[in-house]
Amino acid sequence: MIRRIAVWMVQGIGFLMMGVILAACGELYGGKGQEPVPELVLTYAENQAEDYPTTKGAYKFAELVKERTKGRIEILVYAEGELGDEQAVVKQLQYGGIDFVRASLSSLSEFVPELNVLQMPYLYKNSEHMWKILEGEIGDEFMEILDGSGLTGLSWYDAGARNFYWTNKPVQRLEDIKGRKIRVQESEMMAAMVEALGGTAIPMTYDKVYSALETGEIDGAENNWPSYESVRHYEVAPYYTVDEHTRVPEMQLMSQYTWEKLSPEDQEIILECAKESALYERKLWTQRSEASQRRVRSAGCVVVELSDEEKARFQAAMMPVYQRFCADYMDVIERIVEAGEENRGLR
Ligand code: GCU
Numbered sequence: 525m526i527r528r529i530a531v532w533m534v535q536g537i538g539f540l541m542m543g544v545i546l547a548a549c550g551e552l553y554g555g556k557g558q559e560p561v562p563e564l565v566l567t568y569a570e571n572q573a574e575d576y577p578t579t580k581g582a583y584k585f586a587e588l589v590k591e592r593t594k595g596r597i598e599i600l601v602y603a604e605g606e607l608g609d610e611q612a613v614v615k616q617l618q619y620g621g622i623d624f625v626r627a628s629l630s631s632l633s634e635f636v637p638e639l640n641v642l643q644m645p646y647l648y649k650n651s652e653h654m655w656k657i658l659e660g661e662i663g664d665e666f667m668e669i670l671d672g673s674g675l676t677g678l679s680w681y682d683a684g685a686r687n688f689y690w691t692n693k694p695v696q697r698l699e700d701i702k703g704r705k706i707r708v709q710e711s712e713m714m715a716a717m718v719e720a721l722g723g724t725a726i727p728m729t730y731d732k733v734y735s736a737l738e739t740g741e742i743d744g745a746e747n748n749w750p751s752y753e754s755v756r757h758y759e760v761a762p763y764y765t766v767d768e769h770t771r772v773p774e775m776q777l778m779s780q781y782t783w784e785k786l787s788p789e790d791q792e793i794i795l796e797c798a799k800e801s802a803l804y805e806r807k808l809w810t811q812r813s814e815a816s817q818r819r820v821r822s823a824g825c826v827v828v829e830l831s832d833e834e835k836a837r838f839q840a841a842m843m844p845v846y847q848r849f850c851a852d853y854m855d856v857i858e859r860i861v862e863a864g865e866e867n868r869g870l871r
Pocket of ligand 1: 571610626627628683709729746747751774
């Protein structure tokens with residue numbers, strides 16, 4: 525008899541546990557037995573096209589987060605600037621209206637001016653040098669600088685080097701820039717850089733550049749190979765001058781407001797997925813840069829490579845920009861330059 529009671533009890537507990545598990549699954553899977561119902565749906569703003577490396581990085585990030593939170597957190601990616609231009613979405617990030625943004629440091633430095641240090645003209649020798657800095661102590665220090673700005677830095681994304689391009693004639697020498705109207709990002713440092721080269725800086729959001737080039741409102745602009753190709757600026761500004769005046773890193777950011785609402789475990793997952801998505805983006809970046817170069821060259825664009833001598837003249841013209849934007853950070857600049865010396869010989 526006692527044995528039978530024990531068996532009933534064990535069976536009873538078994539049924540009870542099964543019930544709890546089924547109820548939990550029912551809740552998690554919305555009762556449909558298929559897609560889990562997320563507990564938290566977050567938004568992600570990206571201003572590039574769907575097939576662009578940073579957008580693909582965003583989708584990878586969303587996929588990883590969904591997988592590792594077992595569907596509890598879902599991230600909806602809005603590409604092509606659907607949620608607004610870069611500065612507008614960063615403002616919304618500060619108030620928690622948007623949860624994630626991938627943005628260029630040029631836009632971000634208007635909110636956190638110290639970030640200008642990492643996008644100074646001719647600062648990095650090459651891509652390896654930049655990654656050594658971003659992935660090292662200095663990169664971490666600058667991520668922390670964001671604390672208190674309403675923004676939480678998650679990871680660094682690649683955006684290559686930026687070059688100038690022109691609607692009507694190529695630039696081969698510094699003097700050729702004189703008096704040309706050049707679109708810049710809404711960044712004081714970028715405007716100062718163009719002025720230091722003798723041009724007239726016209727700040728403008730990314731989405732307005734194509735028509736400004738087409739109508740002649742501006743004579744040129746500057747961007748990396750994938751952007752030049754992706755938003756088809758090469759169609760209306762076919763002269764590309766490879767001067768690599770600056771490497772502007774990009775960041776994946778989260779609203780500090782949303783970040784603080786997450787448990788430490790979920791914060792850990794978000795960080796880990798952001799870093800993994802960044803590695804993925806970097807791989808895509810290299811492939812797309814090459815493909816974009818091929819595409820624009822075969823479309824007939826005229827590509828002018830600056831001689832080393834001429835590049836050195838561009839570089840020398842940047843001194844006032846360093847004095848104006850980095851006077852308080854010369855120690856960091858020196859650390860960056862020194863790290864580049866150790867990199868000598870790398871591509
Ligand atoms: C790059 C960058 C964008 C930025 C754009 C610009 O394409 O990835 O985030 O908006 O430059 O020049 O405005």
